Amino acid sequence: MGKTNTGIWVERTRPRRTLRRTAVGIAVPMAAVASLLVLTPSGTAAADQGGASGVAPAAAYGELRNNTRWTMEYAYFSGNAHRCDVWNNSLTARKDNWKNLPCEQIALKAGKKAGGPGDDVDGFTFEDRAYDLYMQFGSGDNKKMKYMGGFKKGVWTKITDIDNARCETLGSVARCYVTFP
Structure with missing residues (x-):
């Protein structure tokens, strides 16, 4: 802030050169982060598996836990045996x-999990019942869970x-949560 000849304090703007340096200081790290992302065959973003970047990635696979009383289905969206709506x-x-995607559907019994290192789960549903769905948006201090709706079987x-997806029993309803690290 600087005082003008009228005696009023006015906030001074930074010189352009500093603004350019600030923009570069933001753009370069963002480009580095973006370069760590690759597209997988399922069309989703995944962390680089450490190859050229040398950075240990976050989990690069979808994981599903069925903590309900019912059998559910999970799928790989690369198979041609079935169709998934x-x-x-x-992205x-x-x-x-x-x-409506080609997929391979597999049953997941109550209390079991699917996915993990080397086994990427691409989607889930319940074939015999509707389910409520909550999804995480944002990260760090800005994490928020949003109700996406009730979906038909x-x-x-x-x-x-x-x-990571986790489904639980809430009374007679299956409630699923999709989060990420």
Whole structure:
């Protein structure tokens, strides 16, 4: 702040050179982060597996836990044995974008998990019941869970390579949460 000849304090702007340095100081690290992301065959973003970057990645696989009393289904969106009606087929899997995808469907019994290192789960549903869905948006101090809606039986929810999904029993309803690290 500087005082003008009228005696009023006025905030001075920074010189352009400093603004340019600030922009470069932000853009370069952002470009480095973006370069760590690659597209997987399922079309979702995943961390580079450490190859050229040398950085240990976050989990680069979708993981699903069935903590309900019911059998559910999970899928790989690379198989051709079945079709999956996916409501959120977008890069982030957080936007409404209906698509009927070729897939391989597998039953997941109550109390079991699927996915993990070397086993990427791409989506899930309940074939015999509706389910409520909550998804995480933001990260760090800005993490928020958003209710995405109640989905009919057989409607698939896509999870990205960095998502973890957990379904639980709430009375007679299956409630699922999709989060990421």
